[in-house]
Amino acid sequence: MGGDGEILPVQPAAEDLGTIAATRVALATMHRDRDTRSNADANFIALCQRCHMRHDRPEHRRRRWRTLF
Structure with missing residues (x-):
């Protein structure tokens, strides 16, 4: 993944990585x-917090618009 959380199209070579931070x-x-209300196992997914927020972004925007107007 790149610095912005996107998947890189090509994996960089080890010498191009430099220092790797954990x-x-x-x-x-x-x-x-x-x-x-839908608690079936197939309906759950584990995501990092950033990806979770990205997934929920449309719903958050809808709620924010509804709250404002």
Whole structure:
């Protein structure tokens, strides 16, 4: 993954990486369909917090717009 969280199209060579920093990533479990009443195992997915927020972005925008107007 690149610095912005996107998957790189080509894996860089080891000599191009330079110093590798370790980061701690917290996984968040979420509902795939955003329906908290649907608790089937197939409806859950574990994502890093950044990807979780990306997945929920349309719903967050909808709620924010509804709150404002």
